[in-house]
Amino acid sequence: MAEPGTATGLLGILGGMGPLAGAAFAARLVALTPAARDQDHVPALLCNDPRVPDRSSARLGQGPDPLEAMLASLRLLERAGAELIAIPCNTAHLWYEQMAARTQVPLLHIVQAVCDDLERLGARGPVGLMGTPATLKLGLYQQPLRERGYEVLVPDDAGVAQCVEAIAAVKANRPEDAFAPAADCIRGLRARGARSVVLGCTELPLALPHERRAGFDLVLTDSIDALARAALAHYGRIAPHRRSDPAIA
Amino acid sequence: MAEPGTATGLLGILGGMGPLAGAAFAARLVALTPAARDQDHVPALLCNDPRVPDRSSARLGQGPDPLEAMLASLRLLERAGAELIAIPCNTAHLWYEQMAARTQVPLLHIVQAVCDDLERLGARGPVGLMGTPATLKLGLYQQPLRERGYEVLVPDDAGVAQCVEAIAAVKANRPEDAFAPAADCIRGLRARGARSVVLGCTELPLALPHERRAGFDLVLTDSIDALARAALAHYGRIAPHRRSDPAIA
Numbered sequence: 001m002a003e004p005g006t007a008t009g010l011l012g013i014l015g016g017m018g019p020l021a022g023a024a025f026a027a028r029l030v031a032l033t034p035a036a037r038d039q040d041h042v043p044a045l046l047c048n049d050p051r052v053p054d055r056s057s058a059r060l061g062q063g064p065d066p067l068e069a070m071l072a073s074l075r076l077l078e079r080a081g082a083e084l085i086a087i088p089c090n091t092a093h094l095w096y097e098q099m100a101a102r103t104q105v106p107l108l109h110i111v112q113a114v115c116d117d118l119e120r121l122g123a124r125g126p127v128g129l130m131g132t133p134a135t136l137k138l139g140l141y142q143q144p145l146r147e148r149g150y151e152v153l154v155p156d157d158a159g160v161a162q163c164v165e166a167i168a169a170v171k172a173n174r175p176e177d178a179f180a181p182a183a184d185c186i187r188g189l190r191a192r193g194a195r196s197v198v199l200g201c202t203e204l205p206l207a208l209p210h211e212r213r214a215g216f217d218l219v220l221t222d223s224i225d226a227l228a229r230a231a232l233a234h235y236g237r238i239a240p241h242r243r244s245d246p247a248i249a
Numbered sequence: 250m251a252e253p254g255t256a257t258g259l260l261g262i263l264g265g266m267g268p269l270a271g272a273a274f275a276a277r278l279v280a281l282t283p284a285a286r287d288q289d290h291v292p293a294l295l296c297n298d299p300r301v302p303d304r305s306s307a308r309l310g311q312g313p314d315p316l317e318a319m320l321a322s323l324r325l326l327e328r329a330g331a332e333l334i335a336i337p338c339n340t341a342h343l344w345y346e347q348m349a350a351r352t353q354v355p356l357l358h359i360v361q362a363v364c365d366d367l368e369r370l371g372a373r374g375p376v377g378l379m380g381t382p383a384t385l386k387l388g389l390y391q392q393p394l395r396e397r398g399y400e401v402l403v404p405d406d407a408g409v410a411q412c413v414e415a416i417a418a419v420k421a422n423r424p425e426d427a428f429a430p431a432a433d434c435i436r437g438l439r440a441r442g443a444r445s446v447v448l449g450c451t452e453l454p455l456a457l458p459h460e461r462r463a464g465f466d467l468v469l470t471d472s473i474d475a476l477a478r479a480a481l482a483h484y485g486r487i488a489p490h491r492r493s494d495p496a497i498a
Contacts, residue, residue, distance in 0.1 A: 010298070017285040023276035030268045036421045038267040038299040045325075048275055049292040058473070076294075076329050113285055172285045 005236035012082025012105065014073050017089035018171045021202035021224065022048040026090035028067065029228045030181055034235050037201070038228040042235045045080055047073040052222050055091035059134035067095050068109060074103050086231050088202045091132045092221055093140060108234075111144050114198055117226035123196040123219045124152040130163050130182070130188030131200035159185045163201065170203040172211050178207030185205040186216050197224055261331025261354065262496070263322050264297040267306060267420050270451035271297040278477045282486050285303035291484045294329055295323040299414035304340035308383035316344050323352050326349035331443035332400050333357065335480050337451045339472055340381045342389060352435035357483075359476050360393050363447055365490040366390040372445040372468045375400040378413050378440030379431070390449055408434045412450065427456030430466065435465050448472055 010169045017024020032042050052070055057063030069153070070092060077085055082189050086108045087093065096181050100107050118127065127150040129141050136154055155163060162185035169178035182204055186197050196219035199205050205222040213220055233240035260278070275295045282290050307311030319341060326334055335357045336342065342359055349356050367376065376399040378390050385403055388421055394401050404412060413433035418427035419465020431453055435446050445468035448454050454471040462469055482489035 016290075018289065019279045019290045019293070021275060023272055023279055023295075024313070025270035027269060028273055029421055033422070038265065038303070038420055040303070041265075041268045043265070043298040043300055044268070044295075045273060046272075046293075046297060048279075048295060049357060050290040051288040051292055052287070053289040080325055080329055131468060171287055173280055173282070187279040193265070 001213055004022040004234050004240045007234045007236075009043070009083035010081050011042050011044045012077030012080070012085040013044055013213060014070065014077065014087040014092070015046050016050040016073070017092055018203060019048050019050045020170060021088050022046055024206055025086065025202070025224050025228060026223050028126070029107075029231060032123050032225065032228050033232060041148055042066045042232065044238060045082060047076055049073055055089065055094070056132040056134040057092050059091065059138060060098070067098055067183060069104055070095065070099060078103065078105050081164060084231065084234055086227050088227055090140065090202060091135050091199050094134065094138055101221070105216055105229060108227060108230050109224055111141055113226040113230035114221055114223050115144055115148050115202065115211060115213075116142070117221045117229065118150070118196060118198070118219070120241045121196070121219050123150070123221070125155050125195030126193050128153045128155070128186070128194030128197040129200055130155065130185055130197060130204055132158055133164065136160060137198055141198060153189055153192055154237055155185055155189065159170060159188050162188070163204070167201055167203040168208040175206055178203075179212065182207040186218070186220075190216065190218055196221065253483050253489045255485045256333050257377060258292070258332035259330050259479055260291050260293045260327070260332040260484070261326030262293055262297050263319065263334060263336040263341070265299040266301055266341055267452060268297050268299045268488050269296055269455055270337050271421060274382065274451065274477060277473050278480060281474065281477050282481060288346070289312040290390065291481065291486060294326060298322055304338065305381040305383040306339065307341050308387060315341070316347055319344065319348060320351055323348060325418040326354065327354050333480065333483055335476050337476055339389065340384050340450050341389055343383065343491055347387055357476060357479050361474055362475040362479035363390070363449065363470055363472050364386055364393055364397050365445070365467070366470045366478065367399070367445060368383060369490045370468050370470060371398070372470070374393040374444030375402050375442050377402045377404070377435070377441070377443030377446040378449055379404065379434055379446060379453055380418060380461070382409055382413065384449055385409060388445070400486075402433055402438055402441055408437050411437070412453070416450055419455045423436065424455055427452075428461065431456040432443055432465075435469075436466070439465065439467055443467060445470065464495060
């Protein structure tokens with residue numbers, strides 16, 4: 001892969017974190033592609049192996065390190081011929097540099113994809129963040145958003161608890177229990193002045209079905225869809241947000 | 250993989266036919282698993298390469314043969330370590346014996362999985378069939394259903410056209426246009442006496458969202474879910490319908 005718009009081979013997807021998010025990414029990649037028949041879609045290979053140790057626990061010093069398991073799946077994708085890799089897990093991007101250093105294939109960066117998506121959506125004003133405790137605490141999004149000129153609002157303790165509850169419900173196959181806490185967190189950020197909110201954990205879009213997102217009176221950017229759009233731009237299926245290949249860090 | 254319930258390694262998924270059905274299979278595999286956390290799910294590898302020539306056209310003598318493309322994806326899954334393979338495309342099973350003869354890894358059979366699912370659901374009386382023209386014309390389901398004691402109703406010309414319209418709308422990313430023709434076909438089969446209907450093309454479950462299936466007053470068996478259940482039984486995640494490993498032909 002040299003330039004955006006020129007990819008033609010397999011898109012590798014390092015999924016499993018969680019597995020429903022991995023599958024949802026594969027589905028949204030298809031749904032967001034302008035296509036009239038099967039053969040128009042991007043060829044993809046999804047490694048949806050959920051045996052990766054929990055990323056959030058590891059990063060907060062409470063569990064085993066997931067890096068080796070993620071590298072094993074990356075190697076599988078590389079050996080199978082992936083020419084570009086997407087990782088539909090925000091927390092996993094806390095290991096982005098370590099993964100990129102040990103992988104031959106370019107890795108899309110979900111945070112850059114989300115920042116591009118905010119610009120595509122014309123977001124103005126303070127940006128509220130949602131995500132896992134590790135993502136929020138270790139500042140995965142804060143600096144990149146500030147570099148794009150956005151003021152960043154991090155959830156308070158109640159908001160973090162709402163994120164945790166929504167994410168856990170999705171991971172436990174109870175998406176119907178995930179909507180209320182996720183919606184409460186969005187409303188809390190809105191009340192504090194957020195004009196847009198980043199769904200910065202790939203379980204959160206699954207907590208908030210697309211058809212129920214209209215009522216929040218702000219811009220929502222969805223890290224699954226943003227990453228899918230970044231991948232599709234590399235395959236020339238949609239126009240890139242910018243010409244300078246920003247989605248690879 | 251020796252006995253049902255003993256699989257532990259990667260489940261290979263030969264997808265791409267179509268790509269939304271492949272992704273939906275990966276998602277339903279997760280959603281149907283009793284699980285409280287990521288690590289409880291079946292590790293899966295989805296090869297979602299849609300560049301396989303159209304199966305229905307080929308089988309009706311109107312297009313190139315897809316066998317070599319399917320074998321290439323099967324080899325990719327084998328090399329990556331798959332210990333069992335599911336193929337979420339009904340029409341592709343017209344090549345089942347040729348694929349099984351050239352693959353070391355056991356292949357689940359979607360028709361056997363659907364027949365098991367009908368029994369699990371307690372279906373009685375005539376079974377209506379929906380699917381691609383090739384699946385219907387070449388009798389993929391008819392004989393196996395008769396062997397299980399079911400009378401089989403095949404759609405009339407209008408019903409076949411409704412199937413074709415629904416499948417094409419899903420493949421063209423217009424699922425909202427797929428419901429009406431699919432529903433009309435079900436109602437037509439019901440009027441002719443069907444007490445259950447097989448959604449025998451993996452685009453058809455995507456035409457009929459789960460929450461809109463209650464109104465048909467018959468048993469619907471969904472070939473995506475049936476195949477996912479067959480896979481989960483092999484991994485001991487759900488009870489198998491029978492003890493005799495019927496889902497591999």
